[in-house]
Amino acid sequence: MSDYTSRVTIICPEAMVADANQLALVLGESAGDDRTFRAAGYEDAGGNRYAVASSLVKPVFFTAAGSPLTAPDHAPEADLAAASRAQSAVAILDPAAPVQAAPGRVLAIPGDDAAAALSLAGVTAVEVEG
Secondary structure, three states: OOOOOEEEEEEEEHHHHHHHHHHHHHHOOOHHHHHOOOOOOEEOOOOOEEEEEEEEEOOOHHHHOOOOOOOOOOOOOOOHHHHHHHHHHEEEOOOOOOOOOEOOEEEEEEOOOHHHHHHHHOOEEOOOOO
16 A cells, blocks of 8 residues: 555745755655646636646655655755745645635635635636647
């Protein structure tokens, strides 16, 4: 059985993609995790653009996302300053006090239904140029 038992959908503001990719690299398990967030293919009602990633994670992910950061063995040159900037913007959705995506917030939504998470976040898909 896999250790990856929880799904999380993460909505990242376009301006924070580089920092969030460094956080993904630090929290992840491979050097390729620095490409977690790509094109900003979603937007909110205000026209703010977001990159989205949805993946299975280990249960420890939610604790690690708020813990002190250190460069992992698979990426000793990770940019910890960038990862820390992204970490300080992370909000893990609390169903009792839901929030939507915002330009200064990296929103993590636990749950098996990525489409429902996007709806909760208030973002919809848009055409990506390029």
